[in-house]
Amino acid sequence: MAPVREKRIPGKGYREMVRALIVVAAGLLAGCAIPADAPNVPDLAASVPAAPAGLRASPDRPPSPEVAQETTPLPPSPTRILDQDAALRLRGNGGITLQWIGWEDRGPVDIRQNGGVMILRGMQNAQGGPGKLLVEGRVTEIGPDYFILDGLVSIVDTPDEGRLCRQRRTNWRFAVTQNRKYWRLREFEWCDLLTDYIDIYF
CATH class of the missing domain: 2.40.128 (Lipocalin)
Structure with a gap:
């Protein structure tokens, strides 16, 4: 006789997260603000790792030489x-x-x-x-x-x-x-x- 697999019932935390996402999606579609009593939505952006320091944009970094050369007109050729x-x-x-x-x-x-x-x-x-x-x-x-x-x-x-x-x-x-x-x-x-x-x- 084959063993009977036990059905897993989603826990309470999982159901609350699904409910929260449904409320947020409905609010965005309706163009309304998210209700104040909506359950807490997990911060998904916080889970994205930050870019390495060498790849971050720097407002003080000068343009690369390739970009600067494109805007410099060439001198006229000699006669x-x-x-x-x-x-x-x-x-x-x-x-x-x-x-x-x-x-x-x-x-x-x-x-x-x-x-x-x-x-x-x-x-x-x-x-x-x-x-x-x-x-x-x-x-x-x-x-x-x-x-x-x-x-x-x-x-x-x-x-x-x-x-x-x-x-x-x-x-x-x-x-x-x-x-x-x-x-x-x-x-x-x-x-x-x-x-x-x-x-x-x-």
């Missing part, structure tokens, strides 16, 4: 000079013109070195009128008959008042063609379909 004679001609340039303002009165072009980076700024203002030309930025590369500019080209109030053309790019290309004595911007209709001739002389 690539593929032709030293061309670089000398650009440094000793003879000014800048936009045909709407005129070819006779050239504006100045300033070239300065910032470390290994060549910075260009040229401008021409109309005599007795509002027209203005501005070309400025970083020269990223100089070849035998061209240079590349990363920066701004701006034409204002010429040939007509109210015209405004301003654009920043990383690849403005100025080039010498047909043995002429100037670099000409090779984007002629970059703004509003008017043909602009921007020339830097040497």
Whole structure:
């Protein structure tokens, strides 16, 4: 004859804990406060072991080097000079013109070195009128008959008042063609379909 297993009846403490959890759950579902006469609920969070001291967050700890490096901008690359004679001609340039303002009165072009980076700024203002030309930025590369500019080209109030053309790019290309004595911007209709001739002389 097989032995009869004895049924175990939950003790009083177990029944009280179940009852307490039911009361708390019902209160949360109903959006109500826990009744004052509810049985004591065991503190479950107290039984979770604390994290090791080395893993705890510290408000005074500085950010890791990896995080700090992500917010630091990289310095610009030096100008690539593929032709030293061309670089000398650009440094000793003879000014800048936009045909709407005129070819006779050239504006100045300033070239300065910032470390290994060549910075260009040229401008021409109309005599007795509002027209203005501005070309400025970083020269990223100089070849035998061209240079590349990363920066701004701006034409204002010429040939007509109210015209405004301003654009920043990383690849403005100025080039010498047909043995002429100037670099000409090779984007002629970059703004509003008017043909602009921007020339830097040497």
